[in-house]
Amino acid sequence: MRALVVTAVAAERDAVCAAGDGYAHRPLPGGHALHHAPAGSPAPDVLAAGVGPAAAAAGTATALTVAALAGTPYDLVVSAGIGGGFAPGPSSSPDRPSGAPLGSVVVADAIVAADLGAETPDGFVPVTELGFGTTVHLPDPALVTAVAAATGGAVGPVVTVSTVTGSAARAAELAARHPGVLAEAMEGFGVAEAAAAHGLPVLELRTISNAVGPRDRAAWRIGPALAALTDAFRTFPGALAGTPAATSPGAPASPPHTPRRTP
Template sequence: MNRIIVTASTWMELSALVAATSAVALPGAGPLPVYRAGKGRTELLFVQTGIGKVNAAIAATLLCERYAPDLVVNTGCGGAFVGSGLAVGDLAVADSECLADEGVQTPAGWRGLDLIGIPVYEGRGERLFNRIPLDRDVARGALDLATAGGFKALMGPFLTVSTCSGTASQGEELLRRFPGVCENMEGAAVAQVAFSHGVPCLEIRGISNMVEDRDLSRWDLKGAVSEVQRFLTLYLEAIADIPRLA
């Protein structure tokens, strides 16, 4: 049997998935709220991690150690960078993640972790600094399914930050550091933990806003999380009977 863990920072980003799969609370799961469902050959676990990189990393580590998943899916909402080709209500699929504000502020400007020379991960012949690789085959499969299902979706690099960008100038600064289509607050942490455990990771988010001068009247948070959960319901159904994911 396969085991897939789906994580999101808030209940709003998971509730429709839990309802659609008839998942029930898993007793004895420890400090995290975990909901379980069976689907074909697959066990699904839905977990609310809390906001930010620290909560996401703690949760992902506990989940990988305790449940040994075949796939980790990180979801929720995200902000799209202007010029990315994404709009509010679209889906964004990550082909890589990036710790976009881990680095050094120098007199000549911001520099990444490679300046320090200390990687965030070192092992299996890899030295990772800011960029965390994701499984491109898994990402491409999700993108293809979304496109075939009539969803407007785009794949590209994601940037994870500790402070959401509330100005257009901050978004421009992030893009000067790293290429990216979508900003979020947890993805790189989940991706790094999954990578360190040798577990494929898929990150897909609904676009709730553009990275611009903050204007909540232009946001659609509920629509974004509804759309991405609608897609993930189809995605989990589609892969539920695959004999072996990993």
């Protein structure tokens, strides 16, 4: 299965590439450089597309279009990088623990646009309740299970935000609206939108560098999270090799845990 991995920044891209070798740099329209795996290698191609859902969607769509026009389309698109982890919540259980500690791996079973909608006097209303658009992409469960098993990752929703959470109140709001949420990042939904436009399945994999909530830079563990990202992608090709190739994208849909409107 030929995969494209999309990160936000070069440090994340380099962490993914460190799991393989022999990458060649290929320029893309718009100034991006694709790190192309050697022919015959099971390693994925890797692109640093920029920070935020818009940059992620634009960069991903560019790389997918170039590959399609060259007659070498991808089979899978993966949003990857470091992210914030939510603290365990009241819904945590031994069978399905909530929360993601520093250094852990998270594989999304729902890629959720957490702030795409409207603020109203009664609280936040997702764009779907306004009658248009979508806020969730659901990755193929077989792919999620295989990658989580290979990486030792926890499985649960990952929310995409345009503004990183910086307060306990906002963290609690997101956790209440998205029960079981494990991680927060800024690119997954944009990558998923581009993948869906090309009819491709999508995954999101995050390693946890900090806790979601009040910003405490001294407590961030970016180095260990990047090292964990490299370790995760050492097992990634083997996980895909044992999984039947998906033939359709993770469909936009309601998440397995329906978001609640915030009062």
